[in-house]
Amino acid sequence: xxxxxxxxxxxxxxxxxxxxxxxxxxxxxxxxxxxxxxxxxxxxxxxxxxxxxxxxxxxxxxxxxxxxxxxxxxxxxxxxxxxxxxxxxxxxxxxxxxxxxxxxxxxxxxxxxxxxxxxxxxxxxxxxxxxxxxxxxxxxxxxxxxxxxxxxxxxxxxxxxxxxxxxxxxxxxxxxxxxxxxxxxxxxxxxxxxxxxxxxxxxxxxxxxxxxxxxxxxxxxxxxxxxxxxxxxxxxxxxxxxxxxxxxxxxxxxxxxxxxxxxxxxxx
Amino acid sequence: xxxxxxxxxxxxxxxxxxxxxxxxxxxxxxxxxxxxxxxxxxxxxxxxxxxxxxxxxxxxxxxxxxxxxxxxxxxxxxxxxxxxxxxxxxxxxxxxxxxxxxxxxxxxxxxxxxxxxxxxxxxxxxxxxxxxxxxxxxxxxxxxxxxxxxxxxxxxxxxxxxxxxxxxxxxxxxxxxxxxxxxxxxxxxxxxxxxxxxxxxxxxxxxxxxxxxxxxxxxxxxxxxxxxxxxxxxxxxxxxxxxxxxxxxxxxxxxxxxxxxxxxxxxxxxxxxxxxxxxxxxxxxxxxxxxxxxxxxxxxxxxxxxxxxxxxxxxxxxxxxxxxxxxxxxxxxxxxxxxxxxxxxxxxxxxxxxxxxxxxxxxxxxxxxxxxxxxxxxxxxxxxxxxxxxxxxxxxxxxxxxxxxxxxxxxxxxxxxxxxx
Numbered sequence: 001x002x003x004x005x006x007x008x009x010x011x012x013x014x015x016x017x018x019x020x021x022x023x024x025x026x027x028x029x030x031x032x033x034x035x036x037x038x039x040x041x042x043x044x045x046x047x048x049x050x051x052x053x054x055x056x057x058x059x060x061x062x063x064x065x066x067x068x069x070x071x072x073x074x075x076x077x078x079x080x081x082x083x084x085x086x087x088x089x090x091x092x093x094x095x096x097x098x099x100x101x102x103x104x105x106x107x108x109x110x111x112x113x114x115x116x117x118x119x120x121x122x123x124x125x126x127x128x129x130x131x132x133x134x135x136x137x138x139x140x141x142x143x144x145x146x147x148x149x150x151x152x153x154x155x156x157x158x159x160x161x162x163x164x165x166x167x168x169x170x171x172x173x174x175x176x177x178x179x180x181x182x183x184x185x186x187x188x189x190x191x192x193x194x195x196x197x198x199x200x201x202x203x204x205x206x207x208x209x210x211x212x213x214x215x216x217x218x219x220x221x222x223x224x225x226x227x228x229x230x231x232x233x234x235x236x237x238x239x240x241x242x243x244x245x246x247x248x249x250x251x252x253x254x255x256x257x258x259x260x261x262x263x264x265x266x267x268x
Numbered sequence: 269x270x271x272x273x274x275x276x277x278x279x280x281x282x283x284x285x286x287x288x289x290x291x292x293x294x295x296x297x298x299x300x301x302x303x304x305x306x307x308x309x310x311x312x313x314x315x316x317x318x319x320x321x322x323x324x325x326x327x328x329x330x331x332x333x334x335x336x337x338x339x340x341x342x343x344x345x346x347x348x349x350x351x352x353x354x355x356x357x358x359x360x361x362x363x364x365x366x367x368x369x370x371x372x373x374x375x376x377x378x379x380x381x382x383x384x385x386x387x388x389x390x391x392x393x394x395x396x397x398x399x400x401x402x403x404x405x406x407x408x409x410x411x412x413x414x415x416x417x418x419x420x421x422x423x424x425x426x427x428x429x430x431x432x433x434x435x436x437x438x439x440x441x442x443x444x445x446x447x448x449x450x451x452x453x454x455x456x457x458x459x460x461x462x463x464x465x466x467x468x469x470x471x472x473x474x475x476x477x478x479x480x481x482x483x484x485x486x487x488x489x490x491x492x493x494x495x496x497x498x499x500x501x502x503x504x505x506x507x508x509x510x511x512x513x514x515x516x517x518x519x520x521x522x523x524x525x526x527x528x529x530x531x532x533x534x535x536x537x538x539x540x541x542x543x544x545x546x547x548x549x550x551x552x553x554x555x556x557x558x559x560x561x562x563x564x565x566x567x568x569x570x571x572x573x574x575x576x577x578x579x580x581x582x583x584x585x586x587x588x589x590x591x592x593x594x595x596x597x598x599x600x601x602x603x604x605x606x607x608x609x610x611x612x613x614x615x616x617x618x619x620x621x622x623x624x625x626x627x628x629x630x631x632x633x634x635x636x637x638x639x640x641x642x643x644x645x646x647x648x649x650x651x652x653x654x655x656x657x658x659x660x661x662x663x664x665x666x667x668x669x670x671x672x673x674x675x676x677x678x679x680x681x682x683x684x685x686x687x688x689x
Contacts, residue, residue: 057589077595087586090685091608101594104604134688145590152594 004031004054004156004188009063011049011214022213023049024060029207029216033155034186036225038193038203040249042256046214047192051158054190055081068155077101080154082145084161088133095120095129097144101152112151119147122184123177139170143177150185159191163198175201176233183229196249200224200242201233208249210256212263218252220245270461271328278324286316326471333470334462344461347402349374351384352442352457357426358393360416365425368393370408374442374457377401392416398455403464405456407448424453469655474662477655486656487647489639495663497639501557502625502671505564509621513569514614517576518606527577534570542567542628546635555636560629567628568621575617579610612686615679622675626668 011024024046031037039047052058054065056075065072067079080101088097096103098119102112120126123143128136133144142162149157162178163171175198182189193199199206204225210217222245228236236242304310330338334346352372359365368389375381381399389395392415400406411422425431427438427445437446443457465473481491489497519526520534545566553559583606591605633642641660648656679686 055589055593057592075589075592077593079593081590081593083586083590085584085586087584087590089587089591089605089608090688091611091683100591100596100604104591104594104596104600132685134685148590148594154593158593 003033003035003068005066006030006050006054007063007066009050009053009060009065011046011053011058012061024053025213025215027063027214027216031156031188031190031205033188036182036189036191036202036204037207038191038199038205039207039209040193040196040199040253041209041214041217042211042253042260044214044260045209045211045256047209048160049214050209051160051190051192054156055079055158077105077152078155080149080152080157082142082149082157082159082162084164088141088144088148090132090134092133093129094125094131094133094136094144097133098129098147098151100148105152116147116151119150122181123147137170139166139174142166142174146177146181150181150187154187156188156190159189161192161194164194171198172233176228178202179225179228179233182225196246196253197237200245200249201228201236206249208252211260217256271332275324275328278320278327282317282320282324286314286320290316329468330471332461332463333465333468335470335472337471346462347374347460347464348442348458349376349402352440352455354428354440354442354445354455356393356410356424356453357429358411358414359421359423359425360392360414361421363392363416363420366391366393368395368410368414370396370398370410370453370455372406372408372442372455372457373397373399374402375399377404388413400455400457402457403459405454407452407454410453418451423451427453466652466654469658473655474658477653478659481656481659486644487639491644491663494639494641494644495667498626498629498633498641499667501560501564501629501640502622504561505629506568506618506622506625508561508565509568509625510572510618512565513572514576516569517573517578518580518610520573520577521580521610522606530573534573537566537570538574542624543631546632549632550636555638560632560637563632564625564628567624571617571621571624572614575613575620576610578617579613580606582613583609611683612679615675615683615686619672619675619679622671623668626664626671630664 006027006029009024009027010022012020012022014020027046027050029037039050041047049058053060054072056072056079072079089100092100095116099109099112099116102116117126117129120129123146125140125143125147128140133141136144145162159178163174166174178189178191179202181187191199191202193202200222201224203220203222206220206222207216208218208220209215224236224239224242227239298304298310298312301307301310327338327342329335331342332344334343350373352374353369355367355369357365357367368391369386371384371386373381373384383397383399386395386397393410394413394415396408396410396413398406398408410424411417414422416422424447428440430438432438432445432447434447434449434451437444439445443455446454446456448454469477478491485491485493516526516530520530521527542563545563549559549563549566553562587605587609588601591601596604629640630642633640634646637643641664645657645660648654648660
């Protein structure tokens, strides 16, 4: 049984002031191998919590996650992670960052050297491999983070707003890169984002989550990621369906935010 | 006070002079900024000001000690040297008041001096002579050679024509003439604005002393040995402190139990100044090497422990998460993430600890030691060898500064990413 299976996941924790928070409630989801899922939702809908549970950094209070037939207990090299801010190791140069996973697994350089060089080529950092990471721009740092994750050859890649801190132009280029890498490597990817457009572009499947308690609100299957693999992303955005979906989802999230505001006013 | 006023005057005048004379032709980015007031990044030390600052300290030092390094016309007025003359008016029972002169030869202390030659003069009150060292004062029994002594009611009523009584004094052009409660005159020659070498020796005296001490040593040890002893203690104490403190800090940053156990101890010991431990350490370990090293160990220990703890706490959790999801083990995360990530904090702590250790070792040697820089200046001060004291202070400053520079260089080489993340 391959693929990622999230079954009846709930997450509830106590706050110091005696109340408790239901961050996730009864979330279930099946993800086949090689699927690209983007997760969208207003802040506080538990999407980062969900990702942290899948990564194994948090233990759910109920339910479980199964990957390729075994239950996820903690962080593991089979589930790679890309963070909003590179989370790179400043004391290593670009190549040492990218080869971190294989090196920690005790592999020799002759085993990972070519693979790492190839990945640096793919992300366009061939000439920067001896550079210190703090000398790179934000976009380049995120490319290092992507390459580092791929160098470890994980089954699932988890991305927590990986492009959130980049400027609009860099972001667009990076979206193309993510699609390209997805197609090339065939990895299962879960991508969390705040941007509706990005979620539409980079989601073969799109999950809209609702807050309080965090739950799945709506799920879509979208053609745009496949279109984007072969075409210019700008062209994809011009597609009439794209605009329609964007308005639909924006409205959905807008309503949720309104509701939250309303509830806050009521209780105040 | 006047020194301070002159210093401020040099500060202000040199500012305007430099501003007027030096026209910056820089065309870098900062020079194009129009808003520099309030923009900290646009403020860089003016090196001309630094040079003038150092020079003016030496200039003031030389001018107010009569240094030969400073041209004579810049010297502050020195003490009066030469023959001072004043007259006194004496009364005795049944005699008319009579005047006589007093000639006092004021000489530089340390040179040979003869009494001035003066004729005894007319009248029953005779002229007197005496010698007094510059910056000193002396009692002058003018009645001794007079025809009528104290048994005849000899009494001085005026100096230079100005009336004087016991406890009062009269200013003359050569200095102050006072009268003791018993009616004896004392003469204090004018001191001028210069400092007596016993308070502040001129720069050349300190330089001379430096060469002398470097060659012949002081108190059975050469200067280098004194300095090296202090430095060695600092290095030993600091390394022992770091050796224990850094692992302790790591343990406190990584384990609840360690954090809970050592928090009260560290938080209690941190505000205790190491100087306050000197008496206890002397009681326990004596004044020898062991006591000093224990003291410096304690001085460095808490600083290094806190720095290492802060270094561990400062690891961005995303870095640790990233390492875990890349398959690193706990040991590998320690070795490749936590330790390197804490290095900047540890270097900051090490710089502070080195500074504190250096200060503490000097203080500990001031209290009690057989060798060391602090001991050297302490013993010298007891013999009023102010030049050795000054030399010691200057060397302590230079070495402390040198230590900090070395630490900064090491920091730059080992943690180049500090402040750039």
